[in-house]
Amino acid sequence: MDIALEEARAAAARGEVPVGAVVADASGRPIARAGNRTREMNDPTAHAEMLAIRAACAALGSERLTGCALWVTLEPCPMCAAAISFARIARLHYGAADPKSGGVAQGARVFSHPQCHHRPELFDGIAAAEAEALLSRFFAGLREGPAGREK
Numbered sequence: 001m002d003i004a005l006e007e008a009r010a011a012a013a014r015g016e017v018p019v020g021a022v023v024a025d026a027s028g029r030p031i032a033r034a035g036n037r038t039r040e041m042n043d044p045t046a047h048a049e050m051l052a053i054r055a056a057c058a059a060l061g062s063e064r065l066t067g068c069a070l071w072v073t074l075e076p077c078p079m080c081a082a083a084i085s086f087a088r089i090a091r092l093h094y095g096a097a098d099p100k101s102g103g104v105a106q107g108a109r110v111f112s113h114p115q116c117h118h119r120p121e122l123f124d125g126i127a128a129a130e131a132e133a134l135l136s137r138f139f140a141g142l143r144e145g146p147a148g149r150e151k
């Protein structure tokens, strides 16, 4: 989760919502890492999880990440949860809960849906306090306007 938090901090520095993700292979070795890049790439699907999954699939030359684990600083949204299921990721570790946009423990609850064909093992609340602090600092900065961002 330390690498995911690093990616989240780097995303904040780029002006992106601070979320970071890492894919580790079955032996625990990190094979892909990413932070949000929706603004930079003009792409609403460029969430940290999506980018990390794409990079991990490219690295393994496979459309599936069987046996792999995903670490992400925030509860995945429904889009990312679906991608995690399609990728056959074995274990999902996430940090902060996301009552507004999360799709795992609330909202769409993608993995509990009868149409979900693969459910990862779930581990929530990992380093949640630090992930939440990053997000609240980021959004507080946005509310304060340009002057607040100089800090």
Ligand SMILES: [Zn+2]
Pocket: 047, 049, 076, 077, 078, 079, 080, 081
């Ligand atoms: Zn997402």
